[in-house]
Amino acid sequence: xxxxxxxxxxxxxxxxxxxxxxxxxxxxxxxxxxxxxxxxxxxxxxxxxxxxxxxxxxxxxxxxxxxxxxxxxxxxxxxxxxxxxxxxxxxxxxxxxxxxxxxxxxxxxxxxxxxxxxxxxxxxxxxxxxxxxxxxx
Numbered sequence: 001x002x003x004x005x006x007x008x009x010x011x012x013x014x015x016x017x018x019x020x021x022x023x024x025x026x027x028x029x030x031x032x033x034x035x036x037x038x039x040x041x042x043x044x045x046x047x048x049x050x051x052x053x054x055x056x057x058x059x060x061x062x063x064x065x066x067x068x069x070x071x072x073x074x075x076x077x078x079x080x081x082x083x084x085x086x087x088x089x090x091x092x093x094x095x096x097x098x099x100x101x102x103x104x105x106x107x108x109x110x111x112x113x114x115x116x117x118x119x120x121x122x123x124x125x126x127x128x129x130x131x132x133x134x135x136x137x
Contacts, residue, residue: 002056007083009033011103012050013125027125031106031115035087043090045113 002012010032018024032048050056059079065072086098095108104117 002050002054004056004058005079005083006058007080007087008035010050010056012054012056014051014054029103029117029121029125033113033115035090043108043111043113
């Protein structure tokens with residue numbers, strides 16, 4: 001499953017097979033960046049490909065509205081403006097971190113923009129092969 005944040009990127013959970021002494025099928029989080037290329041012209045970022053069999057859905061503004069008790073138009077506006085602000089900061093060489101509660105941090109260090117997932121996020125998805133999932137995330 002995956003969630004699209006229009007103008008920023010897609011979070012998804014993918015399954016991958018890793019071969020060592022044994023074969024492990026590992027679930028791990030990924031983030032596919034989709035910020036306007038003008039913002040990223042001097043930045044490097046890892047290329048992440050989300051497999052075609054992963055279902056991607058847009059962010060559920062209705063659920064967020066109920067969870068925050070704010071009108072849906074306010075929630076949509078806040079998300080849209082936050083993404084625009086972050087893109088503007090990247091374009092103007094302000095390298096601020098963008099924190100996603102319980103997921104991780106999108107940060108830029110030495111002109112490399114990447115998503116660093118929290119330990120608990122990775123281990124919450126994978127219980128059998130957490131070390132392999134952590135190494136490959």
